[in-house]
Every structure is written in C-alpha cells, then in structure tokens.
Amino acid sequence: MKTVRGFASATVGNVACGFDVLGFAITEPGDEVVLTLTDEVRSGSPVSITAITGDGGALPLDPKKNTSSFVVLKFLEYIRTHKQLDFKGHIALELKKNLPLSSGMGSSAASAAAALVAANELMGNPCSKMELVHFAIEGERVACGSAHADNAAPAILGNFVLIRSYNPLDIIPIPSPENLYCSLVHPHTELRTSYARSVLPASIPLKTAIQQWGNVGALLTGLLTSDYDLIGRALVDVVAEPKRAPLIPGFFEVKRAALDSGALGCSIAGSGPSVFAFSSSEKTASEVGNAMKEAFLHGKTPLRSDLWISPICKQGARIL
Numbered sequence: 223m224k225t226v227r228g229f230a231s232a233t234v235g236n237v238a239c240g241f242d243v244l245g246f247a248i249t250e251p252g253d254e255v256v257l258t259l260t261d262e263v264r265s266g267s268p269v270s271i272t273a274i275t276g277d278g279g280a281l282p283l284d285p286k287k288n289t290s291s292f293v294v295l296k297f298l299e300y301i302r303t304h305k306q307l308d309f310k311g312h313i314a315l316e317l318k319k320n321l322p323l324s325s326g327m328g329s330s331a332a333s334a335a336a337a338l339v340a341a342n343e344l345m346g347n348p349c350s351k352m353e354l355v356h357f358a359i360e361g362e363r364v365a366c367g368s369a370h371a372d373n374a375a376p377a378i379l380g381n382f383v384l385i386r387s388y389n390p391l392d393i394i395p396i397p398s399p400e401n402l403y404c405s406l407v408h409p410h411t412e413l414r415t416s417y418a419r420s421v422l423p424a425s426i427p428l429k430t431a432i433q434q435w436g437n438v439g440a441l442l443t444g445l446l447t448s449d450y451d452l453i454g455r456a457l458v459d460v461v462a463e464p465k466r467a468p469l470i471p472g473f474f475e476v477k478r479a480a481l482d483s484g485a486l487g488c489s490i491a492g493s494g495p496s497v498f499a500f501s502s503s504e505k506t507a508s509e510v511g512n513a514m515k516e517a518f519l520h521g522k523t524p525l526r527s528d529l530w531i532s533p534i535c536k537q538g539a540r541i542l
C-alpha cells in the first residue's frame with residue numbers, strides 16, 4: 223500500500239484581456255487529493271472515490287463524473303498506451319476541497335491538478351507536468367462543458383501561462399515579476415462557468431478585437447519586463463467583462479474601490495463571481511483587498527466575501 227498527497231492552488235483565468243488564453247496561479251488556498259494504491263484487483267473502475275470533504279455534498283462520487291478521478295482515469299489510460307505502464311491494482315481517492323465551487327477561482331482545475339501530480343508520483347513520475355496539463359484540461363470539459371486551459375495549465379505549472387493554440391495545444395509558461403501581488407475576493411454567491419460563458423457573444427467586432435489583442439500583447443510585455451505601469455494599463459477587458467459584470471452584484475463599485483486604493487488594475491477572476499486586482503506591493507494588495515471586500519458588503523446587494531492576498535505561485539501543483 224502506498225499513499226501520496228497532492229496539492230494545487232487557486233488560479234485566475236483570463237487575467238482581464240486574455241479570455242481563455244491567459245491565467246496565473248496564487249499560492250493559497252488550494253485543494254488536496256490523497257491517493258492510496260493497493261494491490262487489490264477489482265472489477266470495474268480502477269479508481270474509486272472514498273471521501274469528499276468541503277463540498278457540502280455537491281460533487282459526484284462516480285469516478286467517471288468527478289473531475290479529480292476522471293483525470294486520473296485518463297492518465298492511467300495514457301501511461302498504459304504511451305508509456306507501456308500497465309497498472310493492475312486499485313487507487314482509492316480522497317478529495318479535500320478548500321476552494322469554493324462556481325467561484326471563478328479554478329476550483330475544478332485545482333482538484334484535477336492535485337489528483338494528477340499525486341497519480342504521477344504514485345506511478346513513478348512517467349509524465350512531465352506539461353503532459354499532465356492535457357488531462358487536466360479534459361477534466362474541465364467534465365466540470366463545465368468547455369475544455370478551456372487557462373485554469374488547468376497554471377494550476378499544474380504555476381506562474382502565468384499563455385495558451386497560444388488549443389489545437390494543437392501550445393502552452394507557453396510566462397515568468398512573473400517579483401513584486402506582483404494578487405488580491406482575490408470571493409463574494410458569497412455562485413456563478414456557474416457554463417452560464418457565464420453562455421452570455422458571451424459568438425463573434426466580436428474587429429474594432430473590439432484590436433483593442434483586446436493590443437492589451438494581451440502589452441500585458442505579456444509588462445510581465446516579461448516587470449513594467450508594473452504597463453501591466454496596469456493592459457488590464458482591460460472589452461470582450462467578457464462588459465457582458466459578465468451585470469452578473470456580479472456590485473462589480474463596478476468593487477473595481478472602483480480597488481483602483482482608488484492603488485491597484486494596478488482589477489477585473490473578474492475567470493468567469494466570476496470572484497474579482498482580482500494586482501498591486502506592486504503586499505501592503506497595497508492588502509489595502510486594495512480590504513477596500514474590495516467593503517465595497518461588496520456595502521453594495522445594493524450586500525455580499526459577504528473572503529479575501530486572499532498572494533504573490534504569484536511559482537511552483538504549481540506539488541506533492542505534500
């Protein structure tokens with residue numbers, strides 16, 4: 223019998239202008255997955271879920287329907303066909319959810335990433351982290367019906383990532399500036415990714431696209447040169463934010479509060495309802511986060527919220 227614990231933290235997809243192509247990881251909070259390998263050969267699925275805590279009973283226990291077990295099944299299939307590693311025993315999976323569901327904090331990606339690093343370790347690390355990203359993305363399809371990579375890739379790799387292409391998959395790790403801090407505020411309300419995607423237009427005017435790709439280029443340049451002012455100027459989303467902001471009570475007041483408190487920029491975290499802001503010091507990030515929390519609480523629809531202040535996570539998913 224062998225037990226391995228994997229951990230992966232929250233991630234922020236889109237990063238304002240990079241809808242589905244940019245994301246980053248923070249250091250906490252995160253999900254933990256405990257995998258126990260036994261020699262027992264059972265009929266049916268080689269993976270079973272023994273316990274899920276922290277989800278209020280919302281997540282499925284069927285190994286084919288739960289993101290964390292589904293990605294382990296895909297991983298086992300892959301190592302059997304591509305690495306000639308036939309696996310005979312049984313894996314018991316325990317999921318400890320610390321990330322809120324439907325929060326825009328990459329909850330499903332964190333569970334998948336934690337499960338995948340644990341499974342890889344259990345099998346003697348046959349796959350690189352970049353290979354694991356492929357399975358984590360398949361997990362996103364199970365979780366919300368769309369195989370976007372902007373949470374899954376940073377959950378595994380850490381730092382910022384750019385998804386240059388989905389087909390074929392081309393993921394580019396981007397280093398993060400030393401003094402970049404994220405204030406992540408999660409208001410106590412849910413917004414399903416599938417719904418937040420359904421409000422987006424199927425096509426956008428060329429003028430809008432020009433603005434958006436100008437900002438994506440500028441944001442990457444700002445990250446690569448540690449130009450904090452440029453990062454701030456580039457945190458503009460003219461595609462998803464205008465459509466999704468009405469789904470988040472008090473969003474504009476929260477954004478105003480962040481900018482007035484010294485944030486470089488502020489936007490919706492992934493598909494929301496969480497909101498993130500960047501600052502160039504931990505102290506400012508803390509002031510910004512508290513101002514955002516206050517704005518949520520004193521809006522027309524008062525919402526309590528949780529706040530995390532974090533540097534960018536450099537490591538990605540890891541073994542505990």
Ligand code: HSE
Binds near residue numbers: 243326327415419
């Ligand atoms: N890029 C995805 C979206 C992220 O905005 O729908 C979901 O967290």
